[in-house]
Amino acid sequence: MAKKTPTDKSGKADVTQPQLGFFGMCRWAWRQLTTMRVALILLLFLALAAIPGSLLPQRIQDPGRVNKFLDNNGAWGQFLDTIQMFDVYSSIWFSSVYLLLMISLVGCVIPRSAQHWKAMRSAPPKAPRRLGRMPGYEAFTSAQESEEFLDAAQARLKRLGYRTSRHGDHVAAERGYLRETGNLVFHIALLVATLTMAIGSLFGYSGQRILVEGDTFTNSLVSYDSFEPGSYYDPDNLPDFRLKLDKFTSTFDDQAPGSQFGQPRTFDAKVTATVDGKSESHVLQVNSPVRVGSTGVYLTGNGYAPEVTVRDAKGQIVQSGPQVFIPDGGDPGYTSEGVVKVPDAAGEQLGFVGVFLPTATQNEKGELVSSFAELRNPYLVMSGYTGDLGLDSGSPQSVYTLDAANMTEMTDASGNPLLIQLAQGETQKLPNGGSVTFEGVKRYIAVDISQDPTQGLMLVSAICVLLGLGLSLFIPRRRMWVRINDGKVEVAALARGEDPMVERAAKDLAKDLGAEADADSSSDGTSRTHTASSGDKVSDARPDRRRTGRASQDAEEANGRSRPDDWQ
Numbered sequence: 001m002a003k004k005t006p007t008d009k010s011g012k013a014d015v016t017q018p019q020l021g022f023f024g025m026c027r028w029a030w031r032q033l034t035t036m037r038v039a040l041i042l043l044l045f046l047a048l049a050a051i052p053g054s055l056l057p058q059r060i061q062d063p064g065r066v067n068k069f070l071d072n073n074g075a076w077g078q079f080l081d082t083i084q085m086f087d088v089y090s091s092i093w094f095s096s097v098y099l100l101l102m103i104s105l106v107g108c109v110i111p112r113s114a115q116h117w118k119a120m121r122s123a124p125p126k127a128p129r130r131l132g133r134m135p136g137y138e139a140f141t142s143a144q145e146s147e148e149f150l151d152a153a154q155a156r157l158k159r160l161g162y163r164t165s166r167h168g169d170h171v172a173a174e175r176g177y178l179r180e181t182g183n184l185v186f187h188i189a190l191l192v193a194t195l196t197m198a199i200g201s202l203f204g205y206s207g208q209r210i211l212v213e214g215d216t217f218t219n220s221l222v223s224y225d226s227f228e229p230g231s232y233y234d235p236d237n238l239p240d241f242r243l244k245l246d247k248f249t250s251t252f253d254d255q256a257p258g259s260q261f262g263q264p265r266t267f268d269a270k271v272t273a274t275v276d277g278k279s280e281s282h283v284l285q286v287n288s289p290v291r292v293g294s295t296g297v298y299l300t301g302n303g304y305a306p307e308v309t310v311r312d313a314k315g316q317i318v319q320s321g322p323q324v325f326i327p328d329g330g331d332p333g334y335t336s337e338g339v340v341k342v343p344d345a346a347g348e349q350l351g352f353v354g355v356f357l358p359t360a361t362q363n364e365k366g367e368l369v370s371s372f373a374e375l376r377n378p379y380l381v382m383s384g385y386t387g388d389l390g391l392d393s394g395s396p397q398s399v400y401t402l403d404a405a406n407m408t409e410m411t412d413a414s415g416n417p418l419l420i421q422l423a424q425g426e427t428q429k430l431p432n433g434g435s436v437t438f439e440g441v442k443r444y445i446a447v448d449i450s451q452d453p454t455q456g457l458m459l460v461s462a463i464c465v466l467l468g469l470g471l472s473l474f475i476p477r478r479r480m481w482v483r484i485n486d487g488k489v490e491v492a493a494l495a496r497g498e499d500p501m502v503e504r505a506a507k508d509l510a511k512d513l514g515a516e517a518d519a520d521s522s523s524d525g526t527s528r529t530h531t532a533s534s535g536d537k538v539s540d541a542r543p544d545r546r547r548t549g550r551a552s553q554d555a556e557e558a559n560g561r562s563r564p565d566d567w568q
Helices: 021-033 036-049 051-055 063-082 092-121 146-159 177-203 455-474 502-522 545-559
Strands: 136-142 163-167 170-175 205-212 216-218 226-229 242-252 264-275 278-285 290-292 295-311 317-322 336-342 349-357 360-362 368-370 379-387 407-409 420-423 427-429 435-451 478-485 488-495 529-531
Touching (some): 021 092, 036 177, 092 177, 146 163, 146 170, 146 502, 205 242, 264 295, 295 349, 420 435
Antiparallel strands (some): 136 488, 205 435, 216 242, 264 278, 295 317, 336 349, 379 420
16 A cells, blocks of 8 residues: 655645665765865865974974974963974874875876766767847858758868867857866876875985084985984985085165065075095075985075083183074074083083074163164173083983072172173183173074975976966866858857856858858859848847857757766
């Protein structure tokens, strides 16, 4: 017995929506994920997720600045570290968006590629019944034979780059497949670029090192300040080369007014690379890396390294040489902070925390500040500590910070904290009988040394992304029809998407066909064509701009099948 359909009070049958279930929800989620809309949204999210990597220091590039940020920001810095804001590009949340984007692109591109291939092999669709509804429409009369006229129209359309097909009383034409091809090339290249970055991170490596003027770096694992190998990279296979920083120079604008005063203009590092006993000089600049074999050396930072000499109570030198001070990223005057650790001093170990000012001046409050980034009045201000530096505990600690938990701050004769203030060449005595001398200043650079075996493929992918984007943006997709029936000629054009030239295309084609028919008739001595004017009955069927969508549907109905190229 048939089951009765539930009805409401009005007698109409109730419609009950079926439940999707688990597999139905999975299918729905997959279809949403593989749409182009979601792919673009994920691409936007990926760009937004990369912003913290530009605003905050990253461990893979500058671990010293990360440690300094953590020390200066306390609980806030620890919170940011917990959510991986200092390791953005290897974080879980960034990798999740990255992986979803890759899956979305794969699920979107493969079906569309198959559909596009079928569309390219299929014939242009037949003309709809009412060509007058097309956005581009022209009509005129001709006494030329139908077959002869259609042959001329087909030849003309082929010269214009259209694929054509004959259908009884009309010619159908279509062009602009490169638009969809460019769209697919763009997304495929984007997918390849995404995979290339992932592969490069697996089989390449990246390391960081600070080089002071005169220092030589040997490309070995122990020479790096930090080293990040890919999952499948063997550090024993590091290329054999040496890199020496001969000199670093920088210029800053001291003539520009307002906020442009003191802005950096050039950073030039003269380096010498030695490979297999052969040395070659290079100039390393920002965005202009040096290639040493298959390895790239990138300039990522610079600063000042004051040369400090420390003597103990016996007058013996227990520490001497340049000490790297990290500049404050928000200070255009390059005010820099650093520490000097002296573990070999007689008696208790010594430690100094200091600030270096390249151009020392006093502000309105009488405080020492740096007014310019160049070395015009270098000044070093430090506080001293005695006690245990904690170097023997086995716990790792930063070379740019001082753990003074087990140390006592030095005091002067009056019992106040000792303040060491030194101009270049000056010496100050310490309460324990030792001394500190500010000898001079050297420059240093921070370099990122990396090897990526996929850079060539990445370049090709980037070129294909731009090429595909250009094709998808600037090539119009257009269909045209030419119909002749009892001497009445109709020329119609339909564009996919926005195409301001669609009306002109129909008008130009009608003009050309009319001119050809006139030329043919002139050979017979008779005029047999007439272009429709605004008062002719033929021209009453001008396109209704509000019904353009119906025109596209008419084209599909006339074709008798659903086109696979996502025209609608």
